[in-house]
Structures are given as structure tokens and as C-alpha cells.
Amino acid sequence: MSWEEMFKGDFAAEDVRAYGTLVENLHAVQNALAAMPMDREAIDGLAADLASWRDRLEPAVTDEQHQVNGRVAELPVRGHAMLPELRVSSRTKDRVEGTVRFGRWFMGGGMAVHGGAVSLLFDEVLGILASLAAGGITRTAYLHTDYRALTPIDTDLEAVAWIDRVEGRKWFVRGEIRHGDVVCAEGEGLFLRLLPEQGLGRRTED
Numbered sequence: 001m002s003w004e005e006m007f008k009g010d011f012a013a014e015d016v017r018a019y020g021t022l023v024e025n026l027h028a029v030q031n032a033l034a035a036m037p038m039d040r041e042a043i044d045g046l047a048a049d050l051a052s053w054r055d056r057l058e059p060a061v062t063d064e065q066h067q068v069n070g071r072v073a074e075l076p077v078r079g080h081a082m083l084p085e086l087r088v089s090s091r092t093k094d095r096v097e098g099t100v101r102f103g104r105w106f107m108g109g110g111m112a113v114h115g116g117a118v119s120l121l122f123d124e125v126l127g128i129l130a131s132l133a134a135g136g137i138t139r140t141a142y143l144h145t146d147y148r149a150l151t152p153i154d155t156d157l158e159a160v161a162w163i164d165r166v167e168g169r170k171w172f173v174r175g176e177i178r179h180g181d182v183v184c185a186e187g188e189g190l191f192l193r194l195l196p197e198q199g200l201g202r203r204t205e206d
């Protein structure tokens with residue numbers, strides 16, 4: 001099953017571009033907000049602006065089948081605004097490679113990426129690879145992260161994920177995040193291919 005078949009939300013190309021721009025702007029706002037100093041005037045102004053965003057968005061809330069976030073196969077990380085952007089450079093059925101850049105929003109401290117954000121990226125990348133390789137939706141049973149060196153923000157990092165082994169419904173997937181020659185983090189996860197009766201797993205039968 002192709003990536004498009006499994007994850008496509010079937011949106012028009014120009015709507016996809018527009019949503020990509022929205023997410024890009026949101027990420028720029030998040031990064032700048034995370035880096036702002038204490039400036040009461042700016043804070044009050046931004047809080048009022050955000051309140052008007054809220055008034056605009058909340059009445060339009062829709063269900064999972066109609067939301068856009070995370071359902072746009074053509075955008076990096078499915079256009080999921082919560083996730084750091086991984087730009088895939090090569091993909092086969094058992095290996096994905098790409099570059100990822102964590103902005104200031106994802107900083108834990110010391111200008112390094114928060115450990116939870118590193119695991120977040122692994123869950124997404126390893127999970128997507130497992131789903132594609134398994135030809136159906138998978139769910140994370142466990143995810144183990146080894147933090148080998150601080151992962152720097154605001155720089156391009158290499159991310160790679162590959163299938164380690166498969167035992168029936170169990171897909172063992174590994175990954176690495178590297179900065180140049182330095183391995184910043186290693187991930188290892190077990191993903192279970194869902195049974196037809198397990199919610200989203202109905203898609204394994206599609």
C-alpha cells in the first residue's frame with residue numbers, strides 16, 4: 001500500500017499548499033514566542049490577538065475524519081502541527097531518511113532539544129515506517145530512546161529509521177538522529193499491526 005493510499009485526506013493541491021503555509025507561520029510564531037523576553041506590552045497584545053484566533057477557531061471545530069491536521073500526506077509529517085518537521089529525502093519499504101530541524105519551541109534547555117520532543121519524532125517516524133511496511137495502521141507498544149549527546153536546536157539534523165525485524169504482527173523498528181558525525185539519539189520501538197476490530201486498524205482490511 002502506498003503512502004498516499006494509507007494517509008491521504010484527499011484535499012485539493014492548492015488547499016494543501018495553503019495549509020502548509022498556515023503550519024509554517026504557526027511554527028514561526030511558536031519559535032519566536034519561545035524566544036521572547038519579558039515584554040508586558042507585547043504579551044498583552046499577543047494575548048488579545050490569540051483570544052480572537054480562539055473565537056474564530058472554536059466554533060468551527062470538527063471531528064477527526066474532517067480535521068486537516070495530520071491528514072495531509074503531501075506535507076512533511078502529514079502536516080501535523082504538533083510535530084517537528086521531518087523532510088524525507090529517501091524512502092523504501094524498510095528505510096526512511098531525512099532531515100529535521102527543531103526550532104526554539106522544542107528547546108528543553110542549554111539550546112538543546114527537549115528529550116520528549118526527540119521521542120516524539122521517533123514515535124512518528126518509526127510509527128509511519130512500521131505502518132507503511134506492515135501495509136496497515138500500527139500502534140506503539142513501546143518506545144525506547146537512548147540520549148547519546150545533546151541534540152542541538154536550529155540546525156539541520158539527519159534522521160534515519162529502519163525495520164529491524166518482524167515477528168507476526170510485531171514490527172521492531174530502529175532509528176537515529178545525527179548531527180554531522182555525532183549520534184545524538186537512538187530510538188527503538190515495537191509497533192503492533194492492528195487487528196481489524198482495533199479501531200483505525202479496520203484500514204488493514206481496506
Ligand SMILES: CCCCCCCC/C=C\CCCCCCCC(=O)SCCNC(=O)CCNC(=O)[C@H](O)C(C)(C)COP(=O)(O)OP(=O)(O)OC[C@H]1O[C@@H](n2cnc3c(N)ncnc32)[C@H](O)[C@@H]1OP(=O)(O)O
Pocket residue numbers: 006007008009070071123124127128131137138139140141142170190192194195
Ligand atoms: C481518510 C484518511 C485519514 C488519514 C488519517 C491519518 C491517520 C494517521 C494514522 C496513523 C499515523 C501513524 C503515525 C503515528 C505514529 C504514532 C503512533 C502512536 O503513538 S500510537 C499511540 C501510543 N500507543 C498506544 O496508545 C498503545 C496502547 N496499547 C495498545 O493499544 C495495545 O497494548 C497494543 C495494540 C499495543 C497491543 O495490544 P494487542 O491486544 O493488539 O496485542 P497483545 O495481545 O497485547 O500483544 C501482542 C504481542 O505483542 C507483545 N507486546 C504487546 N505490548 C508489548 C510491550 N509493551 N512490550 C513488549 N511486547 C509487547 C505481546 O507480548 C504479544 O506478543 P506475542 O504475540 O505473545 O509474542
